[in-house]
Amino acid sequence: MRRFYILGFFFLMMFDTLGQISFKLSATAALPLEASLGWLYRIFSQHFVYFAILGYVGAFFTWMTLLRRAPVGPAFAASHLEVVTVMIASVLIFGETISLAHFAGALFIVAGIVCLAFAERDVIKKENEKS
Known part of the structure; x- marks a missing residue:
């Protein structure tokens, strides 16, 4: 199940990042x-x-496939990793810069997702102990 989550969120990030970067490339090419x-x-x-x-x-x-199996809270939070991957891709593709505020925001997003993952793991562990 863990591999499913890792692969699922990897593909979700990649698809979301592809969509965002491609929209910017399209919009830039179609100016004005x-x-x-x-x-x-x-x-x-x-x-x-x-x-x-x-x-x-x-x-x-x-996303629909992940929601069938993943807990909604951590899944929703993890889906926001796209913000971090788009920021990194923007630096590589468009030469944009990352400010200290952007970097701090990315760290908070990742830290929040890690906290939710540990909390969900603890909830599952407690439920299994009750059974």
């Missing part, structure tokens, strides 16, 4: 932003927009 058919044509002529759609569809199905 305007409410016109030409802008829509520029968006849908970019191959990145299809990767974005793939990312969101993949994330949806991965």
Whole structure:
């Protein structure tokens, strides 16, 4: 079961990150932003927009699969690792910088997920002892 969670959240992060980065690449390539058919044509002529759609569809199905087995609290928290992976990918792909506040926020996200995972493990352990 542990392998299922690790693989599931890995794929969820990757699909979410693919979607976010692909949307930014599509939007940048279709500039200038305007409410016109030409802008829509520029968006849908970019191959990145299809990767974005793939990312969101993949994330949806991965999330639905995880929710069937994973506890909702830790699963919801772990799904926010996407914020950290998108931040890292943005540095690598777009040359963006990470401020101290961004770094601290990423650490808080990871620390929160770790705390929830340990808390959930303790709850499961107590339930098994009662049985």
